[in-house]
Amino acid sequence: MVRPIDIARKLNITTSALRHYEAWGIVPPSERKENGYRVYTEEHVAYFECIRALNTGFGMGFVKEIMPLVQEKKFTEVLWLVNEKQAELHKEKEKTEKVIEVLELENPEKVPLNRQKLSYTIGEVAAALEVPTTVLRHWEKEGLIEPKRNQENGYRSYSKQDISKLLIIRTLRKAYFSIEIIREMVKEFDNNNITKAKKVAKDSLIYMDYLVEEQLKGLYYLHKLFEQVKKI
Missing domain, CATH: 1.10.1660.10 (Multidrug-efflux Transporter Regulator; Chain: A; Domain 2)
Structure with a gap:
């Protein structure tokens, strides 16, 4: 079990951000202690790390779109959506x-x-x-x-x-x-x-050169998340 404050510090975000992600349904629901405090698992950590890594290169709107699919283990569908998003960036680069x-x-x-x-x-x-x-x-x-x-x-x-x-x-x-x-x-x-x-x-x-690098980083964490979810 992992405390929210430890995850927040690791990712340099607030614990309220973690709660927002859970409220949006882009991470699995957390367990609660008797005092009502949330307790996260290593699976949650993988989700949070992936969300933060994908956000810069793909945007939170896209993250909200694919994370529920990850929870449903629709990995191939997620990969095709990622591929489409990267193709859009490449097309924008060519236009520019x-x-x-x-x-x-x-x-x-x-x-x-x-x-x-x-x-x-x-x-x-x-x-x-x-x-x-x-x-x-x-x-x-x-x-x-x-x-x-x-x-x-x-x-x-x-x-x-x-x-x-x-x-x-x-x-x-x-x-x-x-x-x-x-x-x-x-x-x-x-x-x-x-x-x-x-x-x-x-x-x-x-900026697009920066984005494509950030997308690569995001995909690394997406792969890690896939592996974590497959264990469940």
């Missing part, structure tokens, strides 16, 4: 890397257009970016781009700055970012906050 790639795009001068011109037609831009004119019109309708209009004939007139923005939009769409997210990002570009956006993206990558 794509954002950084977009923010560091080469100069639009390298796009195959006549460099002597100051503005370009929708057909010229569509051909250079290899997207249909209908896509450019759709992005305009969604508020992602707003080319000027030729005062004489009303035709769209794209500047080199428009082309820079379209390059970014095209890359983000290929990375399956939603129109809503792209719209917010484009606002940052319009406000000349590209440097800030790049820093946020790079900081996010650093």
Whole structure:
């Protein structure tokens, strides 16, 4: 038997946190002494250690989801949920890397257009970016781009700055970012906050590197918990 205060000290948390975990149903119910004090077993210790280890890398919401399954000994189901969660982090990492790639795009001068011109037609831009004119019109309708209009004939007139923005939009769409997210990002570009956006993206990558390490630590304790529960 293990006292709550000893577990709390070991994990650097309060005894009230242990009671919360029990109330949430993510650890098995504890036995009580005649005076009403809780008494925990080595199994409880394994649960508490696992919860604390998983929390950083996966979040308490996910912990609450899988711990009841552990108690039901549905280990394979838990592992697949863990696998899905890790895949989500990997997908987020790829998206963030794509954002950084977009923010560091080469100069639009390298796009195959006549460099002597100051503005370009929708057909010229569509051909250079290899997207249909209908896509450019759709992005305009969604508020992602707003080319000027030729005062004489009303035709769209794209500047080199428009082309820079379209390059970014095209890359983000290929990375399956939603129109809503792209719209917010484009606002940052319009406000000349590209440097800030790049820093946020790079900081996010650093944090994801930290998370994947914490997830590995959590999985070590999850394996230990599995072994403990299998004994019962």
